[in-house]
Amino acid sequence: MNEDIAISVKNVSKDFVLPHEKVSSVKGIFTSFGKRDKSAEVQHALKDINFEIKKGEFFGIVGRNGSGKSTLLKILAGIYQPTKGMVKTQGKLVPFIELGVGFNAELTGKENVYLNGAMLGFSEKQVKAMYKDIVEFAELERFMDQKLKNYSSGMQVRLAFSLATRAEADILLVDEVLAVGDADFQRKCFAYFRQLKKNKKTVIFVTHDMSAVREYCDRAVMIESSEVFHSGSADDIATEYIKLFNKIEKNNHQERTEDQSRWGDGIITLESVASDVDDNEVKITCVAKASGNSEDPVFGYLIRDGAGNDLFGSNTKLMKRTIGTVSNGDKITVEWTIPNVFNDGTFYITLAVSHNDGVTQHDWWDDALNFTVFREDKTPFALNPKTKLKIIRKD
Amino acid sequence: MAKFSALTQRYGYSVILLKQLVKTDFKLRYQGSTLGYLWSLLRPLLIFCILYLVFTVFLPVGKGVPHYPVYLLLGIVLWNYFGEVTSGGVGAIVGKGDLLRKINFPKYVIILSGSFSALINLALNFIIIAIFMIIGKVAISWMALLIIPLIIELFILSLAMAFLLSALFVKFRDVSYIWEVIMQGAFYATPILYPLSKIPVWAAKLLILNPMAQIIQDARYVLVTPTTITISKLYPGKVWVWFIPIGLTAILAVIAASYFRRQSKYFAEEV
Numbered sequence: 001m002n003e004d005i006a007i008s009v010k011n012v013s014k015d016f017v018l019p020h021e022k023v024s025s026v027k028g029i030f031t032s033f034g035k036r037d038k039s040a041e042v043q044h045a046l047k048d049i050n051f052e053i054k055k056g057e058f059f060g061i062v063g064r065n066g067s068g069k070s071t072l073l074k075i076l077a078g079i080y081q082p083t084k085g086m087v088k089t090q091g092k093l094v095p096f097i098e099l100g101v102g103f104n105a106e107l108t109g110k111e112n113v114y115l116n117g118a119m120l121g122f123s124e125k126q127v128k129a130m131y132k133d134i135v136e137f138a139e140l141e142r143f144m145d146q147k148l149k150n151y152s153s154g155m156q157v158r159l160a161f162s163l164a165t166r167a168e169a170d171i172l173l174v175d176e177v178l179a180v181g182d183a184d185f186q187r188k189c190f191a192y193f194r195q196l197k198k199n200k201k202t203v204i205f206v207t208h209d210m211s212a213v214r215e216y217c218d219r220a221v222m223i224e225s226s227e228v229f230h231s232g233s234a235d236d237i238a239t240e241y242i243k244l245f246n247k248i249e250k251n252n253h254q255e256r257t258e259d260q261s262r263w264g265d266g267i268i269t270l271e272s273v274a275s276d277v278d279d280n281e282v283k284i285t286c287v288a289k290a291s292g293n294s295e296d297p298v299f300g301y302l303i304r305d306g307a308g309n310d311l312f313g314s315n316t317k318l319m320k321r322t323i324g325t326v327s328n329g330d331k332i333t334v335e336w337t338i339p340n341v342f343n344d345g346t347f348y349i350t351l352a353v354s355h356n357d358g359v360t361q362h363d364w365w366d367d368a369l370n371f372t373v374f375r376e377d378k379t380p381f382a383l384n385p386k387t388k389l390k391i392i393r394k395d
Numbered sequence: 396m397a398k399f400s401a402l403t404q405r406y407g408y409s410v411i412l413l414k415q416l417v418k419t420d421f422k423l424r425y426q427g428s429t430l431g432y433l434w435s436l437l438r439p440l441l442i443f444c445i446l447y448l449v450f451t452v453f454l455p456v457g458k459g460v461p462h463y464p465v466y467l468l469l470g471i472v473l474w475n476y477f478g479e480v481t482s483g484g485v486g487a488i489v490g491k492g493d494l495l496r497k498i499n500f501p502k503y504v505i506i507l508s509g510s511f512s513a514l515i516n517l518a519l520n521f522i523i524i525a526i527f528m529i530i531g532k533v534a535i536s537w538m539a540l541l542i543i544p545l546i547i548e549l550f551i552l553s554l555a556m557a558f559l560l561s562a563l564f565v566k567f568r569d570v571s572y573i574w575e576v577i578m579q580g581a582f583y584a585t586p587i588l589y590p591l592s593k594i595p596v597w598a599a600k601l602l603i604l605n606p607m608a609q610i611i612q613d614a615r616y617v618l619v620t621p622t623t624i625t626i627s628k629l630y631p632g633k634v635w636v637w638f639i640p641i642g643l644t645a646i647l648a649v650i651a652a653s654y655f656r657r658q659s660k661y662f663a664e665e666v
Contacts, residue, residue: 074496074663077498077499078499079497079498079663081660081661095499097496097497097498098497101494101497101498102494102498104419104423107419107422111419111422114415114418115415115419117415118411118412118414118415119412119500121407121408121411122411123407123411124411124414124415
């Protein structure tokens with residue numbers, strides 16, 4: 001293997017055999033004897049993956065949930081064995097699939113430092129030498145003799161992270177550990193990342209966060225349906241990833257289903273609803289069918305954010321439009337086009353048809369649709385209208 | 396020297412882990428109990444009291460055996476070690492499943508650490524045995540040193556069984572129940588409570604081939620009383636038979652090690 005390659009992944013495939021009824025008892029061996037092939041299903045988690053990571057590179061692995069990226073990470077970490085192909089590693093590799101591996105709630109903070117330290121490959125003597133720094137960095141001086149079960153989750157993460165930053169590895173595998181913790185903790189994480197980058201460590205970073213990919217990664221691969229979908233510079237991958245998502249989200253169509261988040265007298269029902277999102281607009285379409293008579297019904301929508309806060313909404317009455325008399329068998333299509341002012345995230349659309357009195361609901365459908373928006377210029381607010389920025393300097 | 400550093404590099408991680416796991420196990424073992432570590436000594440002592448009462452007062456099978464209390468205690472302690480390592484070993488890998496899925500480390504360390512913490516326990520129990528030997532005025536000769544190779548044999552036998560059981564348990568969860576029954580049966584098939592002189596010679600000749608029986612009888616022979624019936628007494632002159640239990644242990648060790656080694660790669664996926 002070339003000297004400046006840290007990890008080379010060659011033709012790696014991974015199959016999981018999923019028995020429909022797992023034979024995990026001795027009785028099972030006998031009863032399922034001649035019908036073994038029938039009960040097993042092979043799932044191809046990874047298919048023919050190839051890439052190389054150079055020493056000192058900050059390498060991103062991106063992909064949707066279920067794409068196979070976590071399996072790939074576990075193969076790189078040596079936790080899973082590839083079914084075909086091989087992974088070659090040069091240098092000491094430390095995985096952070098989870099922080100605080102081996103932490104035991106019944107032990108004190110101090111004892112856990114030694115235990116987790118051992119997991120990372122540090123002898124007792126080495127841990128002792130850096131113990132003070134670890135505790136200081138975690139800001140837990142007063143709590144080290146308490147049992148871990150009495151720690152808050154934030155304290156546990158701080159202690160685990162403080163230990164993790166000590167790991168002396170040539171190659172670091174980082175799963176989305178940054179997704180946990182508060183803003184202050186995330187800042188610490190990113191500072192650590194910058195330090196790793198400065199020290200020319202080889203880092204493999206698995207994430208959903210495209211802004212982090214752009215900021216830290218030199219190169220990346222995107223895994224989609226068990227294969228390397230794209231490989232290239234961090235910028236290319238981030239763009240591809242967002243494109244892929246928008247394609248999937250583009251036509252979100254819901255058929256009428258019976259569930260509890262829906263009620264009404266059914267004189268007019270929403271037959272089908274759909275949303276279509278692009279960079280500039282969000283289009284909401286609903287098709288309703290009448291099975292009775294209603295005088296001038298009102299169609300409305302309401303958009304909520306992921307936390308359930310009402311953002312905005314309107315209806316045909318407020319928009320000063322009348323539908324007119326609706327009678328049995330009539331079909332009405334209502335379409336709203338809204339400027340895409342949303343920030344990065346998922347939003348939920350509630351749709352309703354109600355009687356003109358504004359009290360009786362014909363069909364109220366909570367969270368009938370949802371759509372996801374990807375924004376690179378993310379802000380911490382629900383809405384993020386595209387803003388033109390002009391700076392004039394007179395030096 | 397270069398060879399030595401290569402060796403420490405290869406096994407250094409295992410040694411570090413092993414040390415911490417044994418320590419953790421020891422710390423957690425009696426956590427929350429008022430008497431704590433004392434239970435390591437109290438438990439065999441109390442079990443011994445019950446068995447002693449039953450087998451000397453109500454069912455005097457030990458009659459005629461010199462120093463029967465120590466004879467009995469030694470048997471129980473050695474058997475308990477085997478039971479602790481193997482029964483603890485069955486679920487050891489599955490119990491660490493959470494860890495296995497997050498970090499790659501040599502899996503044998505898990506089994507080895509269980510073995511070592513039981514060994515610490517065994518050492519503590521030997522203190523009790525020594526006290527009883529002094530009280531009972533048991534004559535000690537240089538032959539007592541032969542207990543060391545016997546303990547090594549016991550260590551290897553128990554460890555091999557634990558390796559095999561733990562790897563099997565990952566695939567077949569019935570193993571724990573099966574092993575429980577086997578242990579119960581083996582307890583009576585091993586001359587722990589009764590002296591071998593009390594059963595027909597043909598049965599004694601068969602039972603002694605079991606490595607546990609051989610170890611316990613030999614240990615009694617070297618520590619307690621030379622009247623103990625050992626394999627060499629049952630098969631006088633047939634030296635090759637003397638090595639059957641050791642041979643069985645060695646074969647088991649090889650099979651267990653290779654099976655565990657082969658399976659350990661897939662533990663993370665299967666637990």
